[in-house]
Amino acid sequence: GAGVSQTPSNKVTEKGKYVELRCDPISGHTALYWYRQSLGQGPEFLIYFQGTGAADDSGLPNDRFFAVRPEGSVSTLKIQRTERGDSAVYLCASSANGGFFYAEQFFGPGTRLTVL
């Protein structure tokens, strides 16, 4: 079956602009995660949804970052007033049941965001 998909694969924007990054999780997966990966580093947690609600948004760096998952499937990560420091690969993952700590997280290919 299809894995986690993310669009766009690459996004180049100018400082101060608004961007939206989309994630399509594996069908039927109730939990969805966003991570950010800077060059040469491990993924860093941003936010996690269980169904439609954000179960943990403690990793969002500031109020310029916001994510939604209105129907419990597709999620959109929104970044306002982008800064050069936002440049990174944004990874999305989903799991069958985020309520269980053992649930395997399946990652998408990521969106590479470059802020000029």
Next chain:
Amino acid sequence: GENVEQHPSTLSVQEGDSAVIKCTYSDSASNYFPWYKQELGKGPQLIIDIRSNVGEKKDQRIAVTLNKTAKHFSLHITETQPEDSAVYFCAANQGGKLIFGQGTELSVKP
């Protein structure tokens, strides 16, 4: 919160040799420890995981060991092949989220 340290940052081995990557974690409440392999331009792919009620798990050429008392876990790859070359990440769960190590770039030379 949880902190995961991973060593070494780079590792070069000859084809057929073994490779070992080590991680330590800080939060004794963590109970799930996955290992991911990431190839250039791709997302991380789970290769093996271990739960806190198990000390060792093996899957063909890959094994993971966990020492809860010392709060460290290790990845062992035997009979390495050039296609094992990639960046490997360990992680520990904190609630539902994963906290990742800094990564190990493994290079297997033919």
